[in-house]
Amino acid sequence: MTRGRSVRFVAQLLFTLGVCAFLVVPVVMSVLAGVTENYFTGIRSGLTLRWVGQVWSLYAGTIVLSLQIALACLVAALVLGVPIAYVLARRPSRVTRLFEEMLVLPVAVPGLATALALILLYGEWRGFRASWLFILVGHVVFTLPFMVRSVLAVMAAIDLAALEEAAASLGASFVSRFFGVIVPNARYGILAGALMVVTLSIGEFNITWMLHTPLTKTIPVGLADSYASMRLEIGSAYTIVFFVMIVPLLVAMQWLARERSPTKTTRHGR
Amino acid sequence: MDDNAASVRLSHCAKTFADGTRALLPLDLDIAAGETIVFLGPSGCGKTTLLRIIAGLTEPDAGGRVFFGGDDVTARPIERRNVGMVFQSYALFPNMSVIDNVAYGLRVRGIAFAERRVHALRLLGMMQLEGFGDRRVDQLSGGQRQRVALARALAVKPRLLLLDEPLTALDAKLREDLRIEIDRLLRSLGVTSVYVTHDQAEAMALGDRIAVMSHGRVEQIGTPQDIYYRPASGFVADFIGTMNRVTGVRENDVLHVPGGALALPAGVTSAGDVMFRPEDARIVDARSAALRGRIISAFFLGNLTRIVVELGAGQSIIIDTVLRRTFAKDETIGIDVDPDALVVLEGRNPSANVV
Numbered sequence: 247m248t249r250g251r252s253v254r255f256v257a258q259l260l261f262t263l264g265v266c267a268f269l270v271v272p273v274v275m276s277v278l279a280g281v282t283e284n285y286f287t288g289i290r291s292g293l294t295l296r297w298v299g300q301v302w303s304l305y306a307g308t309i310v311l312s313l314q315i316a317l318a319c320l321v322a323a324l325v326l327g328v329p330i331a332y333v334l335a336r337r338p339s340r341v342t343r344l345f346e347e348m349l350v351l352p353v354a355v356p357g358l359a360t361a362l363a364l365i366l367l368y369g370e371w372r373g374f375r376a377s378w379l380f381i382l383v384g385h386v387v388f389t390l391p392f393m394v395r396s397v398l399a400v401m402a403a404i405d406l407a408a409l410e411e412a413a414a415s416l417g418a419s420f421v422s423r424f425f426g427v428i429v430p431n432a433r434y435g436i437l438a439g440a441l442m443v444v445t446l447s448i449g450e451f452n453i454t455w456m457l458h459t460p461l462t463k464t465i466p467v468g469l470a471d472s473y474a475s476m477r478l479e480i481g482s483a484y485t486i487v488f489f490v491m492i493v494p495l496l497v498a499m500q501w502l503a504r505e506r507s508p509t510k511t512t513r514h515g516r
Numbered sequence: 517m518d519d520n521a522a523s524v525r526l527s528h529c530a531k532t533f534a535d536g537t538r539a540l541l542p543l544d545l546d547i548a549a550g551e552t553i554v555f556l557g558p559s560g561c562g563k564t565t566l567l568r569i570i571a572g573l574t575e576p577d578a579g580g581r582v583f584f585g586g587d588d589v590t591a592r593p594i595e596r597r598n599v600g601m602v603f604q605s606y607a608l609f610p611n612m613s614v615i616d617n618v619a620y621g622l623r624v625r626g627i628a629f630a631e632r633r634v635h636a637l638r639l640l641g642m643m644q645l646e647g648f649g650d651r652r653v654d655q656l657s658g659g660q661r662q663r664v665a666l667a668r669a670l671a672v673k674p675r676l677l678l679l680d681e682p683l684t685a686l687d688a689k690l691r692e693d694l695r696i697e698i699d700r701l702l703r704s705l706g707v708t709s710v711y712v713t714h715d716q717a718e719a720m721a722l723g724d725r726i727a728v729m730s731h732g733r734v735e736q737i738g739t740p741q742d743i744y745y746r747p748a749s750g751f752v753a754d755f756i757g758t759m760n761r762v763t764g765v766r767e768n769d770v771l772h773v774p775g776g777a778l779a780l781p782a783g784v785t786s787a788g789d790v791m792f793r794p795e796d797a798r799i800v801d802a803r804s805a806a807l808r809g810r811i812i813s814a815f816f817l818g819n820l821t822r823i824v825v826e827l828g829a830g831q832s833i834i835i836d837t838v839l840r841r842t843f844a845k846d847e848t849i850g851i852d853v854d855p856d857a858l859v860v861l862e863g864r865n866p867s868a869n870v871v
Contacts, residue, residue, distance in 0.1 A: 408607035411573055412665075414594045415601035416621030416672055426624070430611035 327393030357452025400435030600669030805850025
């Protein structure tokens, strides 16, 4: 029996390692390519940060723009998403249900279609069409449902109506109970939603590719550009830059998911 | 009595929900300052709707008015009515410590940190929660949480305290303890209180007056003794405690029922339906008794013995007795009920309001 178990253990271990390799090896290869002197000669040609430097000199603008759009998108998603989630949680009706479904549509519809719709709608306004704000609109449309869903999930788990009524009975105005009771108790949902929004905004390609102009390129668009027109090493080095930005966000999201357990025990306690 | 305590007057308050459900039929009600009134009834009877109208969480239908003392507060939202509210689900703020929960109402009133802390600590002391101030809410038991909720509601010196089934979420033993504590608190503070419950024992123990409700209507309002001894309707009689009902044929001051006769109180004009409490029936010698029955079953409960007695013709009654003897199945016993203990619903069908 011990033998049977150990065989099974080894099999499971091998399978797990196999899956990990499947996921990790391309990443490692890509990273290596980005710091290799000459990819076709291989590692023997030596390691260098030259390509990363070139990425910076060629594409620094895309990095700045991506961060700028991600932060602006976060602000918009917070300002719109938290109140929307609050209304959906407090006034469940057929209308709000329909609104919630509509809100999620841009996630289901291909990004190209969303982008096309935006171009048809706003394309005539030249100044707006050419500015980074046009891309921001696309990102907000795409990321807002993730913020709303995340906040709504937490709001649905706490007895929001009773908390708000309790605060109101103690004399709190709407503004003071919204910021003093509702927002703090939805904070895990808001934080998780915020990280999701920033991550999605930085990585968004479909919509952005349709909406961008030569002067408004984000990181993923720049990445596609470099793959298409530059040396493979530069494209790979670009990937490294992208990783450096996105991995901490992903780690933070995982960490936050674990931090949420205290709220769960609160719910059991009731 | 608390100088702050307000009397409450409801004038023609009704509530019809958007889907057409009539949750509350038009109602006029006066609650005296310092009084504890209990709204008692099964779920869906409108008691919570009534509480929420008083609180300012639900608007009465057009024409309804709510007065606190002399002030018409109908148009005021709950945050400007200065009421304290305690919820079945406690509704403590999970993002705050115990003391911050208690001090919340003072904080939104702009009271300085040091002052509200002193006040909150005093309330925690009053609720026997010294040393719990810095705990998180989820570190407390259910009973402790509800005591925090009470302290929080009382911290703002409310004109009126509203309690919505505050003990329902607790287990039986704790419910009893906290009920005694709430009773002591309400009496010592003299705050006007409105208490909603479906538990008749709670209502009896806490209420100066009880309003028994059913189907959006107040069936009877009165002291616990009124409600128990002189129920005004069949619904009230059946909802509060155990009530026997026998049917027979009246002849002058005597009601002929299966198994014998019952003496009626003088001046009764009603038809042949009377009710009485199990403890008001006395067991007497069967040979000389006016009413006899056969024991179907007997349950010794310690402080009393509950006997189910068949009178005949499908009618049976329950008798609670403190006699220290055993009762055998099929034994025939004599029964005597004091005429004054009989409940006769004059001029109306006693089962008209029964759900």
